[in-house]
Amino acid sequence: MAQALTRAMRDAMAEDPTVHVMGEDVGTLGGVFRITDGLAKEFGEERCTDTPLAEAGILGAAVGMAMYGLRPVVEMQFDAFAYPAFEQLISHVAKMRNRTRGAMPLPITIRVPYGGGIGGVEHHCDSSEAYYVATPGLTVVTPATVEDAYGLLRASIASDDPVVFLEPKRLYWSKADWRPEAPAAVPGIGKALVRRTGTSATLITYGPSLPVCLEAAEAAREEGWDLEVVDLRSLVPFDEDTVVESVRRTGRAVVVHEANGFGGPGAEIAARITERCFHHLEAPVLRVTGFDIPYPPPMLEKHHLPGVDRILDTVARLQWEN
Amino acid sequence: MTVQELPGAGASHRSTTPPAWRPRTDAAPLLPDPEPYRVLGTEAADRLDPELMRRCYAELVRGRRYNAQATALTKQGRLAVYPSTVGQEACEIAAAMVLEDQDWLFPSYRDTLAAVARGLDPVQALTLLRGDWHTGYDPREHRIAPLSTPLATQLPHAVGLAHAARLRGDDVVALAMVGDGGTSEGDFHEALNFAAVWQAPVVFLVQNNGFAISVPLAKQTAAPTLAHKAVGYGMPGRLVDGNDIAAMHEVLTEAVRRARAGGGPTLIEAVTYRMEAHTNADDATRYRGDAEVEAWKAHDPIDLLERELTARGIIDEAAVKAARDDAEVMAAALREGMNADPVVDPMDLFAHVYAEQTDRLREQAAMLRAELEAEDQA
Numbered sequence A: 001m002a003q004a005l006t007r008a009m010r011d012a013m014a015e016d017p018t019v020h021v022m023g024e025d026v027g028t029l030g031g032v033f034r035i036t037d038g039l040a041k042e043f044g045e046e047r048c049t050d051t052p053l054a055e056a057g058i059l060g061a062a063v064g065m066a067m068y069g070l071r072p073v074v075e076m077q078f079d080a081f082a083y084p085a086f087e088q089l090i091s092h093v094a095k096m097r098n099r100t101r102g103a104m105p106l107p108i109t110i111r112v113p114y115g116g117g118i119g120g121v122e123h124h125c126d127s128s129e130a131y132y133v134a135t136p137g138l139t140v141v142t143p144a145t146v147e148d149a150y151g152l153l154r155a156s157i158a159s160d161d162p163v164v165f166l167e168p169k170r171l172y173w174s175k176a177d178w179r180p181e182a183p184a185a186v187p188g189i190g191k192a193l194v195r196r197t198g199t200s201a202t203l204i205t206y207g208p209s210l211p212v213c214l215e216a217a218e219a220a221r222e223e224g225w226d227l228e229v230v231d232l233r234s235l236v237p238f239d240e241d242t243v244v245e246s247v248r249r250t251g252r253a254v255v256v257h258e259a260n261g262f263g264g265p266g267a268e269i270a271a272r273i274t275e276r277c278f279h280h281l282e283a284p285v286l287r288v289t290g291f292d293i294p295y296p297p298p299m300l301e302k303h304h305l306p307g308v309d310r311i312l313d314t315v316a317r318l319q320w321e322n
Numbered sequence B: 001m002t003v004q005e006l007p008g009a010g011a012s013h014r015s016t017t018p019p020a021w022r023p024r025t026d027a028a029p030l031l032p033d034p035e036p037y038r039v040l041g042t043e044a045a046d047r048l049d050p051e052l053m054r055r056c057y058a059e060l061v062r063g064r065r066y067n068a069q070a071t072a073l074t075k076q077g078r079l080a081v082y083p084s085t086v087g088q089e090a091c092e093i094a095a096a097m098v099l100e101d102q103d104w105l106f107p108s109y110r111d112t113l114a115a116v117a118r119g120l121d122p123v124q125a126l127t128l129l130r131g132d133w134h135t136g137y138d139p140r141e142h143r144i145a146p147l148s149t150p151l152a153t154q155l156p157h158a159v160g161l162a163h164a165a166r167l168r169g170d171d172v173v174a175l176a177m178v179g180d181g182g183t184s185e186g187d188f189h190e191a192l193n194f195a196a197v198w199q200a201p202v203v204f205l206v207q208n209n210g211f212a213i214s215v216p217l218a219k220q221t222a223a224p225t226l227a228h229k230a231v232g233y234g235m236p237g238r239l240v241d242g243n244d245i246a247a248m249h250e251v252l253t254e255a256v257r258r259a260r261a262g263g264g265p266t267l268i269e270a271v272t273y274r275m276e277a278h279t280n281a282d283d284a285t286r287y288r289g290d291a292e293v294e295a296w297k298a299h300d301p302i303d304l305l306e307r308e309l310t311a312r313g314i315i316d317e318a319a320v321k322a323a324r325d326d327a328e329v330m331a332a333a334l335r336e337g338m339n340a341d342p343v344v345d346p347m348d349l350f351a352h353v354y355a356e357q358t359d360r361l362r363e364q365a366a367m368l369r370a371e372l373e374a375e376d377q378a
């Protein structure tokens, strides 16, 4: 996935001279995860810039650059280090189009490596999506596959709106048959995809939890359950129709994500499903999420993150026999 | 353990400093003069440009009248709130005057007058405060960023814009305005540092008007002056009398010239005073005494200039009257523009959130439309 992301920025920069990558250590080092590897060499430090260490400054400067017609792609080094930039994000980035009555859209892509499962210490593993999702004006995207990493990042950079592009850290190293010479076209931002069809229940998920859900769906076959898995891909806009269609078909739904459950995206999704599928539901919509705790230390994270067993236990609670 | 005993601290290393760690010695002198720079009432006034000063005078009078009119409009309920710049007109006017057409102004919420002096329609400039829309103008058309309410957050924007313009080879300078309280915000520091590292063509203008709402400068900073803050970032800091428009014009012009020539950013502290309350919601008697306000009245920016120009025969009674008449015309137009009830379309709520409407917003828009239609029928 890491390579696909790099390639997406590279191709965008080659095609459009207004695309500028900036952030901490993105130049010579190529980013702490090497996602910007080689960009400074190929396009020069003016287009792939090592900035001073200041997240509000980085995003604030990106606002000014976007005002002047550039398309900044900003790297926030880790989820929890994006917080100093929230003032800029929420007060300006998300609102500039609205404040100026459409006269000044801000085409900024904010890449945030997020989520846990990599044995990182605290402040390196937050699932921060709920903060972004709660902010009108932001588009929030998260790929779970290598194709999507490329396709969605290209779409984000091309978007005339600011996009928070959440990169699941633990999928950086995921491998897949992916041909950088000819990347497959993927549906754009705002479309969810059924990654596995099934009839017993729908698992609704995104980003780092997709592979876990697919694994759970395989394991569920032993129990005689045939699970459908929907990958949201984009949290805002939220593709309600794909979700609703699936749940109306299966009659049962479980939302799975790493972020804390209380006030997390799953709460919103469950509410929407209940509003639109009430008469089709055979069971209440359930959620499998991280606990409502600050991200735990590495030796405990496996207890916090939704895993296959917890998903299967929850699926079992969907009252099959009735 | 002595230093010599530390591992790696052998005698041969003791006296050398690794080259990369040497402080820069090529930097120009950065420390500001301890006294605010003045022109009016000093020998420097001998070289005043009469034509420029007549313009300054007319603009100041207009600016004062604009302040008075806007304040009156809050009393009539036409404006939700108005942060007055009475006493600070010289800063506002000079900031607008030194910019070329292609340059950008990044005002704070207090700086409507600077935007108007740059040529923005006074009614458009007041939409934020009137409440019909956040920004009543196209920022690109006027090269005036939206008035920024969160303090100091517009400063990094100015840096980014100036940087982008330079990358594109355009001759553009950004002038960003902030209050004394705003200099304590993180964004102020990050913006100055970015600007200096990038050598961006930016001028930072701090209007030190004595207070951040009720908090005096002494509780805001322990630095000798706010201009001193420039030094640590590696840019020159200038301290100037913010009520002396000739001094303001000169210092700002020099900073803009430097920025345009590739010399990098400058931090300017204009020492001035907020004569009126923070806004109409504020009771200034709770934190400052009449004596202080009276003392500053004697240092009024319009009086200072009028005295100098009259003594030198640059303006006469007729010029003073002409300036006042012109200001009245502006005030009448502003009154008229503001007295027309703004027409607002509720459906605008959903119009400018995303480039492409989301399903969610379409649904909510439909709900509001139905509510409005039901109201119409009732």
Ligand SMILES: Cc1ncc(C[n+]2csc(CCOP(=O)(O)OP(=O)(O)O)c2C)c(N)n1
Pocket (backbone or CB within 6 Å): B110, B149, B150, B151, B178, B179, B180, B181, B182, B183, B209, B211, B212, B213, B274, B278
């Ligand atoms: C980030 C932020 N914090 C607090 C406020 C509330 N507030 C509005 S104006 C103000 C004082 C600003 O003082 P100063 O920067 O000196 O500017 P002045 O009002 O004197 O022009 C405060 C605290 C704000 N607008 N933004």
